Amino acid sequence: MxxxxxxxxxxxxxxxxxxxxxxxxxxxxxxxxxxxxxxxxxxxxxxxxxxxxxxxxxxxxxxxxxxxxxxxxxxxxxxxxxxxxxxxxxxxxxxxxxxxxxxxxxxxxxxxxxxxxxxxxxxxxxxxxxxxxxxxxxxxxxxxxxxxxxxxxxxxxxxxxxxxxxxxxxxxxxxxxxxxxxxxxxxxxxxxxxxxxxxxxxxxxxxxxxxxxxxxxALANQASNYLVSGKAPVRMGNRHPNVVPYQVFATADGHIILAVGNDAQFAKFCKAAGLDAVGADPRFTRNVDRVINRDALTDLLGGAIAGRTSADWIALLEQHGVPCGPINDIEAVFADPHVKARGLQxxxxxxxxxxxxxxxxxxxxxxxxxxxxxxxxxxxxxxxxxxxxxxxxxxxxxxxxxxxxxx
The missing domain is CATH 3.40.50.10540 (Crotonobetainyl-coa:carnitine coa-transferase; domain 1)
Incomplete structure (x- = not known):
């Protein structure tokens, strides 16, 4: 047509x-x-x-x-x-x-x-x-x-x-x-x-x-962060200025992305990862608290995530509805079965x-x-x-x- x-x-x-x-x-x-x-x-x-x-x-x-x-x-x-x-x-x-x-x-x-x-x-x-x-x-x-x-x-x-x-x-x-x-x-x-x-x-x-x-x-939330706070955002590597944990973590054989967008997903992550004490810690239960206590939480999660392979984490977290994924190079992108199914090439x-x-x-x-x-x-x-x-x-x-x- x-x-x-x-x-x-x-x-x-x-x-x-x-x-x-x-x-x-x-x-x-x-x-x-x-x-x-x-x-x-x-x-x-x-x-x-x-x-x-x-x-x-x-x-x-x-x-x-x-x-x-x-x-x-x-x-x-x-x-x-x-x-x-x-x-x-x-x-x-x-x-x-x-x-x-x-x-x-x-x-x-x-x-x-x-x-x-x-x-x-x-x-x-x-x-x-x-x-x-x-x-x-x-x-x-x-x-x-x-x-x-x-x-x-x-x-x-x-x-x-x-x-x-x-x-x-x-x-x-x-x-x-x-x-x-x-x-x-x-x-x-x-x-x-x-x-x-x-x-x-x-x-x-x-x-x-x-x-x-x-x-x-297209600076979107980063421009808005400045206009609201009067403080210019700075470079944070792979960390998110407003959401935690939303970054790269090292695994036993590489890296994964953990993209926890809300408190319910964080609770699911802690349960799946066997980190019940972290999930119950009042420093981390709400996103606003996780942002304030970012460094302490990142240290705790980093130590735990480093103990398993990327594939193990992705399989586990996908079962529990926790957003995560691999870091693909572009060759891996076009080999991905989902990308193939979507007809992007x-x-x-x-x-x-x-x-x-x-x-x-x-x-x-x-x-x-x-x-x-x-x-x-x-x-x-x-x-x-x-x-x-x-x-x-x-x-x-x-x-x-x-x-x-x-x-």
Whole structure:
């Protein structure tokens, strides 16, 4: 069945991760996403390897593992919109589009006539989403924004890593570009909200989404902890600031996660572990008391948990409904029977790569598949069908534009 956004056309002028993450979700939901890339080079991430799924050559950037992570379901066309001819082509695509997503520096597209005001003047129903590091306003607006920088400036790194005084203590970034991913998801929600609004009013929207804003919003309880207490949270390693015990514990042969979310689960844990005296201790019966007496409790639990293997603990605690689990590497993740049952790995047949592997969309609808049926595109793979089918160019016109370096 066609996806729920099968009636939506998206013009994707974004690169790297935050914008492409948003447009990939729209493509998964059935939208027709046309990705405009630079001739010969393409999206920056096409050169971000190894690893390569398809090795690059002098004439073609191939497929990097990075670029296939965020561009499933799109059609790729190469257009140099620094040229007047290229600008005209992009404007024609925007005339037919429902959504434009771009992540250029503030004002970067205005000189080409591809900014929100210019494109919404020719298509008032257009939803135009700009993704930047710091937003369209404010003293930092013109700065370039990268995920690592945003993780640092947003405060995320100040609460990630081992606490001061512990081995390896220093502010630490998260192992994926979380600020980009968070921003992509906020952008997706904003775009879909604007499309619903347009259905009621007939008017499009201009959306300003900033990595810094989104990552600060995603600090969630940690930001709220500061706003309520006036005290900046600090790095706590794998401990939780508000819930105890909610951390990593060493076992006889490795580590497990113990994630006790309430007092009833703590009582179940103590009973299962044979720690009845700990469960009855008034220092630990309520979460508020466990937070206050965190160190004493951690010492008691750490000694007990170290006496059994990880598998023994997981089997025991699962029987008693106590949240716990192993710490998997990514190879173990994709070998996990539950992950397999949920269909999170998708494989697309491909003439050049043999197979293009993907992590499927985690959102599942009862009525339709929510992972795009087509794999990430090679650079310019759909140029002819877009230029002839969408823009009505003739073969002679395409040849002329190629000769000029526009395509």
């Amino acid at each position: 066609p996806g729920p956004l099968g009636h939506i056309r998206v013009l994707d002028l974004s690169r790297v991760l935050a914008g492409p993450w948003a447009t990939q979700f729209l493509a998964d939901m059935g939208a027709d996403v046309v990705k405009v890339e630079r001739p010969k080079q393409g999206d920056d991430t096409r050169t971000w390897g190894p690893p390569w799924l398809v090795e690059p050559t002098d004439k073609d950037p191939g497929l990097s593992a990075y670029t296939i992570a965020a561009n499933r379901g799109k059609r790729s066309v190469t257009i140099d919109f620094t040229t007047p001819e290229g600008q005209a082509l992009v404007r024609k695509l925007a005339e037919k589009a429902d959504v434009v997503v771009e992540n250029y520096k503030v004002g970067g597209l205005k000189k080409y006539g591809l900014d929100a005001d210019s494109l919404r003047a020719i298509n008032p129903r257009l939803v135009y989403c700009s993704v930047t590091g710091f937003g369209q306003t404010g003293p930092y607006a013109k700065r370039a924004g990268y995920d690592f920088l945003i993780q640092a400036m947003s405060g995320l790194m100040s609460i990630t890593g081992q606490p001061d005084g512990a081995p390896g203590a220093e502010p630490m970034k998260i192992g994926v570009a979380m600020s980009d991913l968070t921003t992509g998801l906020y952008a997706t929600a904003a775009i879909l909200t604007a499309l619903v609004k347009r259905d009621h009013t007939g008017e499009g929207e201009t959306i300003d989404v900033a990595l810094l804003d989104c990552q600060i919003a 998708r494989d697309y047949p491909d003439d050049r790569a043999g197979t293009i592997p993907q992590v499927g969309n985690p959102v599942k609808f009862a009525s339709t598949d929510t992972t795009a049926p087509t794999p990430p595109p090679y650079l310019g793979q759909h140029a002819r069908e877009v230029l002839t089918g969408e823009l009505g160019l003739t073969d002679a016109e395409i040849a002329d534009l190629k000769a000029k370096g526009v395509l």
